[in-house]
Amino acid sequence: MIYSFGASNYFSFKDGFDVSFEFNSKVPKNISKGRKLSTVMGIKGANASGKTSILRSLEYLTAFCTRSFKRAEKDLNLVAPFFENTAPCEFYIDFEANGVRYIYETSITTSAVEKEVLYKKISRKTKIFERKKNEITYRISELEELDLIILRNNASVIDTLNFYKLDLKTPDISNVQSFFNAVRGNVSALTVLDDKDFSSYEDVNKYYHQVPSALEFAKNIIIKCDLGISDIQLYEHTNKQGEIEHFPIFFHSGGSEGTRALSYFAESHGTTALYRRLKTYWATLYWGGTLVMDEFDTNLHPDLLPIIIDLFLNPETNPKSAQFIFTSHNLEVIDHLGKYRTILVGKEDGESFCYRLDEIPGDIIRNDRSISSLYRDGKIGGVPKL
Template identity: 30%
Template sequence: MAVLGANASGKTNVLKPVVFVHWFVSHSFQLQPDAPIPLQPHAEAMDQPSEFETEFCLDDEVWRYRVVLTTKRVLEESLHRKTSSQFSYVFVRKWSQASKGYEFKQKKDFGLKAAEVIDARQNASVLSIAAQYGVDIATKLGHFEIASNIDFAGRMVNDSNYIGRLGAYYHKNPDHRKHMEALLRRWDLGFHGVEFEEVIPNPEKPEEKAIMMYGVHKGRTGPFRLGFRQESSGTVALFSLLAKLLPVLRKGGMAIIDELESDLHPLMLEPVLDLFFNERTNPHNAQLLFTCHAAEVLK
């Protein structure tokens, strides 16, 4: 699915709720109990709660998740499963201002036995809490893969710090590195592979090591290598993009990419999209949701 629009039309803000809800359902339990929820309300409703609702398929069933919250706490949260022609609740949680606690009900098959912990975790999703106690549906949702190049602040920039984190990622995931190298060689960018070196940035702290990454190229007189800050912006863009796409393609899930065509030649978009269209490279039906500026991308 593509979100097409001009600059400042709000494309990134269409993607942000999906990324936020995934984080909230999967990882909000990791917040400290008194930490604020990292949520930015709409600029014209800063004093109002924010509401999110999504329907999705999992294990051949249709589900509906809804949450209403502020930066301080969850006000309402529910999960429903579709049975025949209607949705029936799996759990429902509502904040009571009178009792300063939650009204919580759940179906027997949800099976959260430590429901009393919900009052103490006003900034965490019931699903994120339930996953800590082995509740089946919560664990499955927590393992659902979503990879994105946006965060709370917006689109991530391919600066030197980000490239360093990508180098560490490929260094720790050799299978993804081999796949990335094979694709870049197939796409004929003059790029042969990557090499890594372990370095000590600060001689006064020899225990703190970092991974330096180099692109290997085949020259007329033999191979040579370049530091990744010397690589073309297109090569760096593909290197960054594949770090998001390959894990989703391997496991299934969703890739959410802001400005897919950024720094890429138009001819490179087709092989990138083909990774999702091709059953061999996308055996688990991974999905791609992206923004773009150019209508040509949709052809």
């Protein structure tokens, strides 16, 4: 689970940002539900304020720690400093993996990794390794294999060690890898992926066929959302290449004609989008990890949003404490999230900044007052200047 993460000199965040999932002692128990960390964080703000850049920083760290070694030797996956200045982009993430808390930091320019360091935090913060440029300046004795590896300008130590599949004497590197491997969503380095790209129709059907419990999960939610659907069943056919493919049929009940069957392509965009996305929601809830979704409300009715959010808030539907961080243009979602689970992003003179709503001093935001009305009136920031 993520405690907090942040970046500076990254896209429009010149001075940086910090996003914290931690609950303090002031958070009501009906909100924390006994957890020390929030399992949901919503990000709101005007268009071009920098909301997506916050999510991109998580995707960048994930790609750097899990896929950087296989890149072309000079490719740093388009790290983006503030207005293309020459100073490095700074990233950090404080998280827990397999019961151990870690802090990972890295500093990267458009041409090379300047610094990379991993800490473990038990009773105190202790360093596991430190890298400056392509030299290991510190390592624990259990990572003696680092002495034999030549580091590359554009690859992380984490992914380099994973690539060589060394028999390490410490689980720390595999713990960090497992954490980042469990980050999924629709954000890439430069854009938001269409559902058809990160959860394609064919892949979703194949997954639902292989994992019937995931299909049952999706079916129950779609039926609950009162879309007139009473059942979803998968069928199969053989394509021209002789391969078996699966396809869904949506059954609608009611009316004088009784039950009617519609193909996926005859359903609305909202229904098909929900059908595709629920595969990713189920996988995150079942396996644990972090789901990162930009504009997660696209093609979804506003009344559906609390249903999806509550899947992550409810310990019964989220026993692995999976975390969901997202952006949304829907206004009422703020009231459902409350001040402890909402980040507002603003921009002044081309520079972005952000804050969690409970960081606003005074009592303008109370648990018994609508936050969306305050937001609409511009009293807490994060709204477009029209």
